[in-house]
Amino acid sequence: MAADGTDAPHPSFAEYAAEPIPQAAVGAPGKDGVLDLRFGRTDAGTALVHDYTTVPFHVSGTLDHDPHPDGTTVFIQSPTGGVAQGDRHEVNIAVGKDAVAHVSTQSSTKIQSMNRNYASAETTLSVERGGHLDYVPEPTILYADARYAQDLTLELEPDSTAILADVVVPGRLARGERFAFERYRSRVRARGPDGPLFEDTTHLVPEERDPTAPGVLGEFTVYGTAFVVAPDRETAGLSDMLHAAVADREARTGATALPNDAGVVVRALGERAETVQAALRTAWDRARQELLAAAAPSGRKY
Template sequence: MATDAPGEGEPGDREDEGAPHPAFAGYAAEPVPQAAVGSPGKDGVLELRFERGERGTALSHDYATVPFHVSGTLGHDPHPDAETVFVQSPTGGVAQGDRHDVTVRVDADAVAHVSTQSAMKVQTMRANYAAAETRLSVGPGGHLDYVPEPTILHEGARYHASLDLDLAAGASAVLGEVLVPGRLARGERFDFERCLSQVRATGPDGLLFEDATHLAPGDDAGGPGPTAPGVLGEFAVYGTLFVVAPDAALSSDDLHDVVAAACADAPNPARGGATRLPNGAGVAVRVLGDRGETVSAGLHSAWSAARRELLGAPAPAGRKY
């Protein structure tokens, strides 16, 4: 999806929302009883741009509207030239009718890590739905780690997340996501209505891969639910990591072997595995478990192993407080 680079034009200037995904078209017609879709506080915008300078990577542009907040950067990355941004939120979570628009640009030879300060709670919904559109671009020789904290889907939640990654020649990225199907400590499990997470990655020669996770325990169609064999089975929490490095010095097969070995060491009772992405794009990792922290730890092991091969430095520590 084409987009203006961060900093070009007026901050927060966006095209009108496009047509919703067919799975969410019925929800979109439902009026929101409180603040309407697109009103202040509902239509959040986040823009980040990283550039490489004489002292390494720097955050050269940032713009945020509620529910996003950026307090600056943290220089704690094990890579000497990398920069880190933890995106904060002053709200209680994602509510019905929210629309979030995130753009992250990493320029040539820059190394950036973007995450969130805490888990994102997708609240109970009685009308409409919530959506997040994320666009990531990495310039020649650059690298981006986009690994937010887990997404917790409360009872009745309806959530659509789409992520588009565009890589220039010699660029790489690591994308992570953990989905928690409810407030597990209070016995809430797969009580959300629908969650669709889509990822699309392109390179200089076009499409690299597309992936979608569509879980609909509230669907009346009667299809197999998330706990069915071949879906999540006896597990609850689902994690995905994409190591996208089509031009890495390490071959796709060798990168797969390194990441697969890290998955084999995932902490019990998590179960993880790795597979090669099409078009020599890199490696996909799936981890299943009963708790968010266990799945996150499994993904972190794979992320750290991949990062050592790509950048010569491990993944940053997960502690954010």
């Protein structure tokens, strides 16, 4: 990381990047976490054919509870208490030809309070021809004074699909902490064989603009998004189907087609993480049945 912040994920983080950290500096052991997973199709179905991790990431192999006969699951684990200031995480997940993989986290990602620098995660997902990836981590919880940037890039080959979900909780709600974080920025980009498909960015700075204002989150606290990326499928019908599937959920939900016939985005707003997760899971399950003729895997992680 350059001292002048030129490597910051966005200009708004450049000033943070120049702040030294008195404990473990950026780049110190345990600060630059790397996760590299590759799934491949074998005679027995999908297998994890390569994995490499550094602290704070850990994987313990695969689970075979996916309803899809060729699918497999990996839960990303962490022995730490959360993401701290100065952490830089890099996640790479590749799904090979005709493989079916589901990747999630063991528990919520806790972005700890910060008074110096910031934390970031850069995630690159790729799916080869005929493959499918479900990337559905547990919620991200933004503690008071957290500064966090995440950047996710998805690359699809022809006839491949992916479902990406993200739930953001703006504080430790049980103790009355709401929108006390300093800055949160999340960007999702997708590319297909012919070029860019869509880009979606969320940038929240409570001190500059009240997230509960009309046109932002309004009366709601927790928000979530699910991207059903399927460029080779009929988009309008899929959008209508998912909108109908989530219409009666406790969370406020809706679905709309993505640009360039890339698929569908489902958004959900609620007062609790559980209601938002339930709405997105309904959309995930319905989309998976449409794309793979198989239900979403069980969310049980204990």
